[in-house]
Structure formats: C-alpha cells, structure tokens
Amino acid sequence: MGIKLTHSKISNTNISLSEIGLGTVKFGRNTDIKYPKPFDLPSDNDLIKILNTAAELGVNYLDTAVAYGVANQRLGKLLPKVNKKFKIVAKIGEHYSSQSGSVYNFTRSSLKGDFEKLLEELDLNFIECLLLHCNDNDCGDDIKDGLKFLKQLKQKGLIGAYGSSCKTKEGVMLALDSDSDVVMIEPNLFSETQKLFDDCSNPNVIIKKAFSSGNILLNQKVNPSEVLKNYLEEKSILSIVIGSINNSHLRQNIEPLQKK
Ligand SMILES: NC(=O)c1ccc[n+]([C@@H]2O[C@H](COP(=O)([O-])OP(=O)(O)OC[C@H]3O[C@@H](n4cnc5c(N)ncnc54)[C@H](OP(=O)(O)O)[C@@H]3O)[C@@H](O)[C@H]2O)c1
DSSP states (O other): OOOBOOEEEOTTSSOEEESEEEEOHHHHOOSSOOOSSOOOOOOHHHHHHHHHHHHHHTOOEEEEETTSTTHHHHHHHHGGGSSSOOEEEEEESEEEETTTEEEEOOOHHHHHHHHHHHHHHHTOSOEEEEEEEOOSOOSSHHHHHHHHHHHHHHHTTSEEEEEEEOSSHHHHHHHHHTTOSEEEEOHHHHHHHHHHHHTOSOSEEEEEOTTGGGGGGTTSOSOHHHHHHHHHTSTTEEEEEEEOSOHHHHHHHHGGGOBO
C-alpha cells in the first residue's frame, strides 16, 4: 500500500479532498501579492515537476481562481502532461490585472462569465468546488445572491460543492446561513469564528495562508508540518491549501503528515 494523506468528504457531497491542497497563485501571478520575497513564475517544466511531486505526495486537489493571472491557462495546458487528475477548488468574482489591481463583481452575469472562462481555460466541464472570492464586503446582498447562483450550479450538476472564501465573521455567518458546503478562511478568522462551526456538520473549513504567505517560516524556528498538523486536529477543518513552487518545501511540509 502506498503512503497516503487522509482524504475527507465535504459534508453532503460526494467530493473528497486530501487534507492538503496545492495553491496556484504563484503559478500565474507575481505582482501585488504579499509574499516576503519577489519571484519569477516557474517554467512549464518546473510546473510539471511541482504538480507531479504534489500528486506523488497524495495531494488530490488544486486551489485556483480567475484572479490568479495566467494560472488557469497554464494548468489547462500542462495538466494533461501530469500523472494525475487533480480535483479543482476554484474561486470566482475577483478580477485582477497589474494595471487595475483587484476588482470585485458578484453580479450573476459576471459570475456566469467567470465560470465559463474557468471551464474553458481548464478544459473541464465540471468543477468539484466553486467559491466566491470575497473581499472585506463579504456579507451584502450581492454575496447572498452569488451564493444562490452557485447553489443553482450545484443543482444543475455543474459543480460538486460551493461556498465562499471569506474575510469577516459576518461573511462566515452568511455562508453558514446560505447552506454553503465550504468556507475558505485564514487562521485568524478561524480563531474568531471557530465556535460558529462547533455545532454544525457543514460547511467544512479550508484554511488558506497557514504560513501567513511564508512570513512565519522566515526565521526557520517554525516547523511547517507541525503548523499544518495543529490545524488538522481541529474537527471543522477539512483541509489546508498551501502555496509552493518548490519541490523540497512541498516534501518537507507534507511527508511528515503521511500515513503508511
Ligand atoms: N481565497 C483567497 O482569497 C486566497 C487568498 C490567498 C491565497 N489563497 C490560496 O491559498 C494558497 C496559499 O496561500 P499563500 O500561498 O498566500 O500562503 P501560504 O501557504 O501561507 O505560504 C506560501 C509561501 O510559503 C512558502 N513556503 C511554503 N513551504 C515552505 C517551507 N517549507 N519553507 C520555506 N518557505 C515555504 C512558499 O514559498 P515556496 O514557493 O518557495 O515554497 C510560499 O511563498 C494560495 O496559493 C491560494 O491558492 C486564497
């Protein structure tokens, strides 16, 4: 038997995610982001190696967004050359260009356009988990209606699960009230909202930025896999999406979590 990462089903769906997912911001965008050091986008060959390493380590999904520059175009081109079919967790509603920065639009027509672009770029006809890519205004009527739109996509069988990537406690509460399957949040917001999750079976939490975009690893006193293990002990945390374009970092982070 191979070495495995734990996989868990998103409640009320047939979608299983590995406890670690691979984030793809650094595959497609290197401007206006909060990493401690500048970096060049990886070459196609390097990206294929990173994706194969993640697959070998037991990662079963990639986290992406229409706001991640050319990440989806690159994934659409390169995933057929990788030894594994990854599931996709994708975010829509935020648009980014280096000229205009981030612009958010959660109207149905814009979300529909984002979803179609996502399917086209990734060359897929189904997305396992689709989230609204929210900014700080994550609990208004536009978000409420956006979640209804995602629910309809799920009912039509075009996506397997839906929810929000939230920034505020109010956004999390709206996601909980809207039948969402998943919320994606940073560790600080998880600490603030943990009690809200204690009594409900869904939504399941995906943690993003567990390493604070790499900042907490700079002094090398923090053990990255211990950080991940601590979060994964929490009942409501289904998975953690980590960003990396470095094969040895991926191994260092994930190998200690694997089970024989
Ligand atoms: N929903 C949202 O609004 C949202 C926002 C931000 C991010 N995300 C998602 O969450 C993912 C993770 O976020 P993130 O990339 O900002 O933060 P992160 O996972 O906290 O940190 C990633 C950074 O840590 C570095 N790193 C990883 N392992 C390391 C190790 N063992 N030693 C030293 N450095 C290490 C990586 O550099 P190397 O590349 O050199 O390994 C990378 O720069 C993103 O890729 C994206 O998919 C979602």
